[in-house]
Amino acid sequence: MSDNKATNITFHAGNVTREERAQFLKQQGLTIWFTGLSASGKSTVAVALEQHLLHLGVAAYRLDGDNIRFGLNKNLGFSEADRNENIRRIGEVAKLFADSCQIALTSFISPYKADRQQARELHEKEGLKFIEVYIDAPLEVVEKRDPKGLYKKARAGEIKDFTGISAPYEAPEKPEIHIRTDENSVEDSVRIITEYLQKEECYIPNTLKRTSTTHNSLPSINASIVRCHASGTNFS
Numbered sequence: 001m002s003d004n005k006a007t008n009i010t011f012h013a014g015n016v017t018r019e020e021r022a023q024f025l026k027q028q029g030l031t032i033w034f035t036g037l038s039a040s041g042k043s044t045v046a047v048a049l050e051q052h053l054l055h056l057g058v059a060a061y062r063l064d065g066d067n068i069r070f071g072l073n074k075n076l077g078f079s080e081a082d083r084n085e086n087i088r089r090i091g092e093v094a095k096l097f098a099d100s101c102q103i104a105l106t107s108f109i110s111p112y113k114a115d116r117q118q119a120r121e122l123h124e125k126e127g128l129k130f131i132e133v134y135i136d137a138p139l140e141v142v143e144k145r146d147p148k149g150l151y152k153k154a155r156a157g158e159i160k161d162f163t164g165i166s167a168p169y170e171a172p173e174k175p176e177i178h179i180r181t182d183e184n185s186v187e188d189s190v191r192i193i194t195e196y197l198q199k200e201e202c203y204i205p206n207t208l209k210r211t212s213t214t215h216n217s218l219p220s221i222n223a224s225i226v227r228c229h230a231s232g233t234n235f236s
Contacts, residue, residue, distance in 0.1 A: 021101045027058060027203045029098035031123055032193070034107040035116060035172060036135035037164045038150055039142040041181035042107040045135060045189045050105055052190050058203060060103040063090060068108075078161045084115055091119030098128045103203060111169040129202055133193065134175040139164055141182045 022028045032049070034042040046062050053060040069076065073089060076082040087110050097104035110116050116132065123130040142164070143151040154162035161167040172178075177196055179189050197203060 018099060018101065025059065025101045027101055027103075028129075029101040029103065030129035030131060030202055031094040031098045031104040031106060031119075032131045032133055033094070033110070033116065033119060034105070034133045034135055035110045035175075037137065037139070037142050037169055038109060038162075039145040039147060040135045040137045041186070041189070042109075042135045044186055045133075045179070045181070045193075046105045046107040048186050048190050049193055052194065053103060058103060059101070060105055061097055062105040062107065063094060063097075065108040078167075080112075080161075080167075083111065087112075087115040087119060091115075091122050094119070095122050095126060095128060098123060099126065109163050109169070111163045111167065113170045113172070116172070131177065131196070131202070132172055132175040133177040133179065134172045135179055135181055135189075136171070137181045 018029075032046075034046055036042050043064055043066075046064070050060050050062045068086075068090065072093070073086050076086050087108060090106055090108060094104040094106050110119075120130045120132070137145075146152060150159060150162065151165065153159045154165040159166075163169050177193060179192055181189065184192070
C-alpha cells in the first residue's frame with residue numbers, strides 16, 4: 001500500500017521555517033513512540049504523560065492505536081500488510097506533528113522492527129528526534145490484565161493474527177527507554193520518561209540553547225520537584 005501512485009505533484013514549501021516556529025512556541029517537536037504488547041500499558045502511560053506535559057506547559061498530542069482505526073485507518077485490518085500500512089501512516093502523521101513543534105505520543109503495538117525503523121528514519125531524514133519507548137510486560141502478566149478480553153478470545157481461536165499469541169512481536173533491541181510495567185507504576189513510568197527528556201534537553205529549541213545558559217526561563221522539566229499528575233492511575 002505504500003507504493004507512490006501520486007503523479008504530477010509538487011511539494012509546496014511555506015514561508016515559516018521550523019526554527020521560527022520553535023522559537024515562537026519555545027519548544028521543538030519530536031515523537032515519542034510507545035511500542036509493546038496489547039495490555040502492556042502503552043496507552044495508559046501515554047495518556048498520563050500527555051496530561052503531565054501539558055500541565056508543564058509543553059504542547060503534546062497523543063495518537064492511539066485503537067482510536068486511529070475509527071477514522072484515518074478504519075479501512076485497515078490486522079494482516080501483516082495492513083499492520084505495515086497502519087504504522088507507515090502513523091509514522092507520517094507523527095512526523096507532521098513533530099515538524100509543527102509539538103511532541104507526538106504514539107501508542108501502537110507496532111510489532112515489526114522494520115516498520116518502527118522506517119518511522120525512525122522518516123523522522124531522522126527531516127532532522128526530527130524519534131524516541132522509542134519499549135513498554136514491556138511478560139505475556140503472562142498482560143494476559144492476566146486483559147482488560148478487553150482479547151487474549152482470551154485469541155486463545156480460543158476467535159481472533160486471528162493476534163500479536164503475542166498467533167502473530168509475532170519483535171521486541172526493540174536498543175530502545176531509548178525501556179520500562180517494565182510489571183515493576184514500575186504509571187507515575188514511575190512518566191517520571192522515567194520526563195527525566196530522559198530533561199537530561200537530553202529534547203524539546204528545547206537550539207536557538208534558545210545558544211542564547212541562554214540557564215534553564216530557568218525554559219519549559220524544561222525538573223524531575224526532582226515535579227508532582228506527577230498520573231498519581232492514582234493503575235495499569236489495567
